[in-house]
Amino acid sequence: MTREGEPSRLRAGVLVTGTEVLTGVVTDRNGPWLARELQARGAQVAEILLVGDRPADIGRGLRRMIDEGLDVVVSSGGLGPTADDLTVEAVASQLGLERFLDAELEARIAAIVRPLARRRGVDATALSAGNRKQATVPRGASVLDPVGTAPGLVIAGGEDRGDGAPVLVVLPGPPRELQPMWRRAVEVEPLRSVLARARRAEVHTLRLFGIPESQLAQTLREAQRDGVRLDELEVTTCQHRGELEVTTRVPDGSGPAYEALAAFLAAAHPSELFSRDGATVDEQVADLMNGRSIAVAESCTGGMLAARLTDLPGSSVYTKGGLVVYSNQAKVTLAGVRRETLAAHGAVSQQVAAELAEGAREALGADVGVGVTGIAGPGGGTPEKPVGTVWLSVAGPGERSMTRCVRLPGDREEVRERAVTVAMHMMRRALLSAG
Amino acid sequence: MTREGEPSRLRAGVLVTGTEVLTGVVTDRNGPWLARELQARGAQVAEILLVGDRPADIGRGLRRMIDEGLDVVVSSGGLGPTADDLTVEAVASQLGLERFLDAELEARIAAIVRPLARRRGVDATALSAGNRKQATVPRGASVLDPVGTAPGLVIAGGEDRGDGAPVLVVLPGPPRELQPMWRRAVEVEPLRSVLARARRAEVHTLRLFGIPESQLAQTLREAQRDGVRLDELEVTTCQHRGELEVTTRVPDGSGPAYEALAAFLAAAHPSELFSRDGATVDEQVADLMNGRSIAVAESCTGGMLAARLTDLPGSSVYTKGGLVVYSNQAKVTLAGVRRETLAAHGAVSQQVAAELAEGAREALGADVGVGVTGIAGPGGGTPEKPVGTVWLSVAGPGERSMTRCVRLPGDREEVRERAVTVAMHMMRRALLSAG
Numbered sequence A, B: 001m002t003r004e005g006e007p008s009r010l011r012a013g014v015l016v017t018g019t020e021v022l023t024g025v026v027t028d029r030n031g032p033w034l035a036r037e038l039q040a041r042g043a044q045v046a047e048i049l050l051v052g053d054r055p056a057d058i059g060r061g062l063r064r065m066i067d068e069g070l071d072v073v074v075s076s077g078g079l080g081p082t083a084d085d086l087t088v089e090a091v092a093s094q095l096g097l098e099r100f101l102d103a104e105l106e107a108r109i110a111a112i113v114r115p116l117a118r119r120r121g122v123d124a125t126a127l128s129a130g131n132r133k134q135a136t137v138p139r140g141a142s143v144l145d146p147v148g149t150a151p152g153l154v155i156a157g158g159e160d161r162g163d164g165a166p167v168l169v170v171l172p173g174p175p176r177e178l179q180p181m182w183r184r185a186v187e188v189e190p191l192r193s194v195l196a197r198a199r200r201a202e203v204h205t206l207r208l209f210g211i212p213e214s215q216l217a218q219t220l221r222e223a224q225r226d227g228v229r230l231d232e233l234e235v236t237t238c239q240h241r242g243e244l245e246v247t248t249r250v251p252d253g254s255g256p257a258y259e260a261l262a263a264f265l266a267a268a269h270p271s272e273l274f275s276r277d278g279a280t281v282d283e284q285v286a287d288l289m290n291g292r293s294i295a296v297a298e299s300c301t302g303g304m305l306a307a308r309l310t311d312l313p314g315s316s317v318y319t320k321g322g323l324v325v326y327s328n329q330a331k332v333t334l335a336g337v338r339r340e341t342l343a344a345h346g347a348v349s350q351q352v353a354a355e356l357a358e359g360a361r362e363a364l365g366a367d368v369g370v371g372v373t374g375i376a377g378p379g380g381g382t383p384e385k386p387v388g389t390v391w392l393s394v395a396g397p398g399e400r401s402m403t404r405c406v407r408l409p410g411d412r413e414e415v416r417e418r419a420v421t422v423a424m425h426m427m428r429r430a431l432l433s434a435g
Helices: A030-040 A055-067 A087-095 A103-120 A124-134 A175-185 A191-197 A213-225 A255-268 A281-289 A304-309 A328-333 A339-345 A350-364 A412-434 B030-040 B055-067 B087-095 B103-120 B124-134 B175-185 B191-197 B213-225 B255-268 B281-289 B304-309 B328-333 B339-345 B350-364 B412-434
Strands: A011-017 A044-051 A072-076 A099-101 A136-138 A142-144 A152-155 A167-171 A201-209 A234-240 A243-251 A273-275 A294-298 A319-325 A368-374 A389-395 A401-407 B011-017 B044-051 B072-076 B099-101 B136-138 B142-144 B152-155 B167-171 B201-209 B234-240 B243-251 B273-275 B294-298 B319-325 B368-374 B389-395 B401-407
Touching: A011 A030, A011 A055, A030 A044, A030 A072, A030 A175, A044 A055, A044 B055, A055 A072, A055 A087, A055 B044, A072 A191, A087 A099, A087 A136, A087 A152, A087 A167, A103 A124, A124 A136, A136 A152, A142 A175, A152 A175, A167 A175, A167 A191, A201 A255, A213 A234, A213 A243, A213 A255, A243 A255, A273 A281, A281 A304, A281 A412, A294 A304, A294 A350, A304 A319, A304 A412, A304 B304, A319 A328, A319 A350, A319 B328, A328 A339, A328 B319, A328 B350, A339 A350, A350 A368, A350 A389, A350 A401, A350 B328, A368 A412, A389 A412, A401 A412, B011 B030, B011 B055, B030 B044, B030 B072, B030 B175, B044 B055, B055 B072, B055 B087, B072 B191, B087 B099, B087 B136, B087 B152, B087 B167, B103 B124, B124 B136, B136 B152, B142 B175, B152 B175, B167 B175, B167 B191, B201 B255, B213 B234, B213 B243, B213 B255, B243 B255, B273 B281, B281 B304, B281 B412, B294 B304, B294 B350, B304 B319, B304 B412, B319 B328, B319 B350, B328 B339, B339 B350, B350 B368, B350 B389, B350 B401, B368 B412, B389 B412, B401 B412
Parallel strands: A011 A044, A011 A072, A072 A167, A294 A319, A294 A368, B011 B044, B011 B072, B072 B167, B294 B319, B294 B368
Antiparallel strands: A044 B044, A099 A136, A142 A152, A152 A167, A201 A243, A201 A273, A234 A243, A319 B319, A368 A389, A389 A401, B099 B136, B142 B152, B152 B167, B201 B243, B201 B273, B234 B243, B368 B389, B389 B401
C-alpha cells in the first residue's frame, strides 16, 4: 500500500538490461538496490524496466523513460568488452550524441585489464579490441573510472542540453562493480546537483511478526479515523517471509505525524511490533546474545537456520555451530534424541523438537539450543500432520524452554524459509525474557 | 548474449505491480517466472516492467505496453480486497471498459473467504466490502476463479475489440496463486488462440563450470567462423554462481544447427561442459548417489551446503545430515578434527578440510563426506589467506579423496554461495569417478 507522494518530487527510473535477468536465470539485484538508493536520496522511483540485450529494446526502453519526463535514469548492464554489450551505443544514439575514442581512458582500462587477462590466458588482440570499445564514449559525458574493467558514465540532462532529457547514469551489471561506482557517481555533476534538489525526508521502518497484512491495513484505517495524519506521510507495507515491514517516508516537519502513527501501531499490536528502529530480527538476536552462545539442530530446514545465523558478519563470536539431522539415525547419534521418543511420537513432534534443542545445546556446549523438525513437502504429509507442520523448540538460556507448533503455508521452499523466521523470533523471545 | 529473434514472433510483456518489489523489500519472482512461461510457449518477452501500487503508474505502464504493440501483456498483483489494490480499476480505465458487479462471482468469493476470515477474526463488514470490490469486473472479461481469494481476468485484445490492444491477463501477486491461475489461463480464450499462433521452438540448455563468460563468447565466435549456423538459433549465455548457462532456442528445422553447436562446445570445453540436457549439478549429484549416502561438515558456508543438498524433494533418501562447525571447538568435538592439525595449519587449510570430510563421513556413517573451510569475510583475511580463500575436500566413495583450494571473488554472500557450488561440482566428480 502506498499513498501518493508530493507531485513536485524528483522522479527517477531504473533501466536494467540483460537477457539473463529477463529470462529469470539470474535474479536482478540492481533494480531494487538502485531504487532504494534513489529513494534514500529523496527521489521517487516511478519504475524499474527490465529489457533484454537487444539494442532495439534498450533504445526503446530508454526512449520511453525519457518521454516519461523522469529527472534521473540509471541503467545497469551492457558495458562489457564484447560486441554483445550495447548499452553505450544505444544511449548515444537515443540522445543523438557522437562517440569518440578517449585515448587516456583506453590506457587506464588496459592497465587494469592486462594482469587479469594474463591470469586467464585471454588473447591479446581480442583484449585490445575490447578496451577500445569500452573507451569509446559519448562526447560531453563524465566518465566514471572502472571498478572492474568497465567504465560508467554520467550524462547531463535537459537543463544543460535543452532537450528535456533526464540525467542519465550508465553503470555496469555486476553488483560489486555497480554499487561502488554509484556511490562515486552521486558526487559527480550534474547528478550531484539534481539530487541536491530532491526534497529530503527521513525514512523509518517498523517490523511486525504474527499478523496478516489485511489486519494491518485495518489498523491503518483506524489510525486515520483516530486523527493520525497519514496524509502527511507515505506509508508502504509489505509482507516478507511471514513478517510485515512498514516503511514510512517522513517529510521535514511531519515528525509528529509519524510519532503518532508509531504509537498507534504499538498500542494496537504490542506483541507483534518487534522493531521500531528498522533492526531485523537477525540483528536483534545478534545484539541480545550478549556474550552467550547458540547452537541449532535442524531437520526439515536442513541447514538453513544455521546458514541464516551465520549470514551476519561477526556471527562466529556467538554461533557455536549446528547439527543437520535429516535422518532419524543422525537425530539419535548426533543430537541425542532418544529412540523411544521417536518411536512413541514420530520425528515431527513436540518431544523430538525439545530433545533436538537440548541435544544441540549439549553437543556444542552452547547456552541456547534450538530444535526444528517438520514436514516441508511436497511428500510426507498426513491428515494429522499435513505438509507445513513444523515443531520448534528453544532450550535456554538457563532453565527456560519453549516449544511450539506452526502450520506454514506455501511450497517446500516457503515452508523452510518461514520455519527459519519463526525460529529466529522464538530465539529473540527467549533471549529477551532472559534479559 | 542474444541474437535477434524472427520479427514475426509473438511479442509479450509482463507488468509487475507492487511497491514492495519496486523498493526491493521483496524480490519479484513473478516477472521472471511468467517470462519463462511465455518463452516456453513460443513468445518473445520484450520487457518486464515493475511499477508501484500508485494507480497513475499502473495506468501509464499499461498504456505504454499497449502502445508498444505487444500481443500479450500479463500483469501480477493489485487484486486484493482492500482499497489500495487498484489493478482492475486501472486496466478498465485504460481500455475504456465499464465495470459491473458480478453477483455470482461475489457469492463464489464469499464462500472461499468466509472460513479463512473466521479463523483470523476479520470483521464481517470489511469482508463483504472486499468481496464486492473483487467481484466488480470489466464487462466482457473472462473471469479466472480465485486460487486464494482474488479472481483473475483474461481480456480480449485488438482482434476482437478492434483497437490494437494486446490480450491482457490479470493475475494476483502471491506466486502460489499466480502460478496455478496462469496454467488455467492458457486454456481460456482468447489467450489460447493467440498462444497457438506463436511459432513453437525447442529450448535446450547446456551448462558449463570453470570458464569465464568471455572465453565462451570467444568459442561461439570460433564456432560461427567454423560454419556452425548460429544465425538460425537464438543463443543466450549467462553467468550464475560461477556457472555458465547456455540457453538455445531452436526453431523447427534448425535441429542440425543446434547439434553442431553442442558438439563444437563439447569439443572446445570437454571438462567444463557438465550438462547437455539442462540438468543442474544438484540434480546430477542426486542421480549419481545411486544408493549411496552423503554427509557434510562445513565452517564458512555455515549450513548453506546442507541446505542446498536438502533443497531437492526426496533428498532425505541420501542425505544423512551435516555438521556446522563454526568454532574450532566444534570442529574438534563434532567432526573429529585434531587439535594438532588446527594448531599446525590453521582452520583454513588443506589438512582441516580433509579431516572435516572424513569426520562428517564418520560421524554420520555416510559413504561420502564433504568438508568446507574458508574465509567468507568481510574480516579475517590475511595476505597469505585473503578473504575468498576456501579449502574443500571430498572423502569417498570408497578410498577416493580429493582436496582443492579456490579463491572466490565477491562479498560474504557471494563467497559462501560460490563455495557451495564448487563443493557440488567436486561431489559430482567424486561420484562420477566412482561410477
